[in-house]
Amino acid sequence: MKFWKTSFTKSCLPGSKKGKYCRHNFKDHLVISNYLADDGVIAYWSALNKHGLTEQFPHTVFVQTAKDKREKKVFGVSYKFIYAAKRKLIGYDIQGYGNRQFRMSDVEKTLADCFDLPQYSGGYAELIRAFASAELDAKKMVKYCQAIKNIAAVKRIAFLAVLLQKYKFDVFLNYAKGILNERYNLFDAFGHDKGEHVNEWKLRLNISKEDILEICNKQY
Numbered sequence: 001m002k003f004w005k006t007s008f009t010k011s012c013l014p015g016s017k018k019g020k021y022c023r024h025n026f027k028d029h030l031v032i033s034n035y036l037a038d039d040g041v042i043a044y045w046s047a048l049n050k051h052g053l054t055e056q057f058p059h060t061v062f063v064q065t066a067k068d069k070r071e072k073k074v075f076g077v078s079y080k081f082i083y084a085a086k087r088k089l090i091g092y093d094i095q096g097y098g099n100r101q102f103r104m105s106d107v108e109k110t111l112a113d114c115f116d117l118p119q120y121s122g123g124y125a126e127l128i129r130a131f132a133s134a135e136l137d138a139k140k141m142v143k144y145c146q147a148i149k150n151i152a153a154v155k156r157i158a159f160l161a162v163l164l165q166k167y168k169f170d171v172f173l174n175y176a177k178g179i180l181n182e183r184y185n186l187f188d189a190f191g192h193d194k195g196e197h198v199n200e201w202k203l204r205l206n207i208s209k210e211d212i213l214e215i216c217n218k219q220y
Contacts, residue, residue, distance in 0.1 A: 033061050053110070093105075116150045131157070
């Protein structure tokens with residue numbers, strides 16, 4: 001994407017650094033997001049959709065950044081900037097080509113981020129379905145969860161991996177067992193404090209195993 005200095009300030013990108021401008025006919029919201037936050041990475045619900053892990057289409061572009069930035073609207077598109085420590089800004093690929101390139105979290109990092117902050121995933125049922133359908137590299141999941149440093153998220157991922165019989169996930173399960181603490185966490189952090197206790201992963205299932213499998217359209 002070409003940005004350049006111009007005297008026509010009406011084409012300036014709101015929230016961008018001084019001197020960055022955009023052609024009026026350029027409306028690629030994913031590319032623009034990377035310029036609104038120069039370290040920005042398309043993440044969370046937006047990345048889930050772009051990876052084909054959810055059919056739900058977010059009306060807001062979710063951008064992970066180590067900068068403290070307010071939500072903005074550019075060309076009618078809303079951008080929400082989710083602050084993350086610099087250690088979390090890993091696990092992204094360069095998408096697109098030429099002047100239409102942008103950074104987006106890869107599949108494993110997208111899911112790790114969504115379990116870390118599920119409020120930005122488009123709903124917990126959607127996150128469960130996305131995890132069920134994704135082909136995952138267990139070593140990448142370990143690396144990204146080490147960066148996130150959220151033990152509750154690791155517990156939830158490990159439990160789901162076992163329940164859904166994720167292929168070749170032993171590396172992650174061993175990692176999860178190694179950092180397990182004695183505190184019980186809710187499977188759905190925003191759900192009610194009720195349900196079966198799973199001692200292996202120190203979780204309380206406020207969504208039952210049967211309901212999880214039903215969400216995934218998995219036979220049981």
